[in-house]
C-alpha cells in the first residue's frame with residue numbers, strides 16, 4: 414500500500430455510473446476497467462477512516478445537456494433510471510457522502526464542486542468545498558469518469574479551491590470525442606498544479 418500521509422486527505426470518485434460504462438447511453442470506452450482501482454481506493458480510504466465522496470450526474474429527463482435540448486450529449490444518467498445507478502460491482506461504504514450535479518433542467522455541471530450534498534432523499538444546499546472543509550480536508554485524491562470532462566473539471570476546481578489535488582491515472586478513462594482529449598486533459602491538469610499518480614493495484 415502507498416505510504417503517504419492521509420491525515421487530511423479525502424477520496425473523490427467521479428460519476429462511476431452505468432451510463433458512462435460500456436452498455437450505457439454515454440459509454441466511456443473501457444470505462445468499466447477502472448473498477449479494480451476504484452474499489453481498492455475506496456477500500457483503502459475506508460480502512461483509514463478517511464472521507465469518501467461519490468459524485469453523480471442526476472439529470473432530469475429534459476436536461477439542457479441532452480441533444481433534444483440542443484446540447485452535446487445523448488440522454489444519460491436520468492433520475493430514476495438504471496443509467497443513473499452506480500457501476501454494479503462497486504461496494505460503497507455507508508459513511509460515504511454523495512453529491513449530485515446537473516439536477517436542474519437548465520443547469521449543466523461537469524465538476525463535482527458544482528454538486529450539492531444528497532442526504533436522506535433530498536438534495537441539500539451544501540457544496541462539496543464546504544463539506545470537505547468541514548471535514549478538515551486539505552488534500553483530495555480523484556478517480557472516475559470521464560477523464561476529459563468531469564474528472565478534469567473536478568480536479569481543476571479542487572486546485573482552484575486550494576486543495577492539494579492528485580488524480581489517479583489508472584483510475585480514470587476518457588470519452589475521447591477527439592483521440593487526444595484525455596492526453597490534453599492530463600496536460601491541462603498538470604499545468605494547473607494537479608499531481609498525477611498511478612495507484613499500485615494489489616489484485617487487479
Ligand SMILES: [Zn+2]
Pocket residue numbers: 470472478489490515
Ligand atoms: Zn451529464
